Every structure is written in structure tokens, then in C-alpha cells.
Amino acid sequence: MSTLIYLAGIVLAIVAVLDIVKKPIKTSGKIIASVILLLTSWVGLIIYYLYAKDHLTDWFK
Known part of the structure; x- marks a missing residue:
């Protein structure tokens, strides 16, 4: 079960x-967003899919 979650x-x-x-x-924005997402694990994924996905282009213009 834990393997499936992983x-x-x-x-x-x-x-x-x-x-x-x-x-x-910008490339720097892509790197920053990707690193933050990967470092925050499940919390980062939840925040990304529920909120940040639609707002990234506004934040990193």
C-alpha cells in the first residue's frame, strides 16, 4: 500500500x-517553481493543483 502511495x-x-x-x-521561474514543488512533496502538489497551477504565469512574468 505504501509503495502505491509513493x-x-x-x-x-x-x-x-x-x-x-x-x-x-522565464526559465528562472520554471526552476524556482519546480524546486519548490519537489521539496515540499505532497503539500506542494496539493497547493500546486488546487491554487498555483492557474497563477504561475502571473507570478513569474
């Missing part, structure tokens, strides 16, 4: 980072 976290993190890389923002 794998789900890895898959969601990869999908989120790929989504960040595809956004039309």
Missing part, C-alpha cells in the same frame, strides 16, 4: 513539473 507521488510530481516546464514563463 509511486503516485512520483507520478504526480513528474506530471506537475512537466506542466510547469510547458508554461510560458
Whole structure:
């Protein structure tokens, strides 16, 4: 069971980072957002998918 949760976290993190890389923002913003997302694990994923996904382009213009 814990292996499934671990794998789900890895898959969601990869999908989120790929989504960040595809956004039309500066490279430095992509790096900062990706590092923060990966360092905060599940909390970062939840915040990204519920709030930050729609606001990244405004934050890193």
C-alpha cells in the first residue's frame, strides 16, 4: 500500500513539473517553481493543483 502511495507521488510530481516546464514563463521561474514543488512533496502538489497551477504565469512574468 505504501509503495502505491509513493509511486503516485512520483507520478504526480513528474506530471506537475512537466506542466510547469510547458508554461510560458522565464526559465528562472520554471526552476524556482519546480524546486519548490519537489521539496515540499505532497503539500506542494496539493497547493500546486488546487491554487498555483492557474497563477504561475502571473507570478513569474
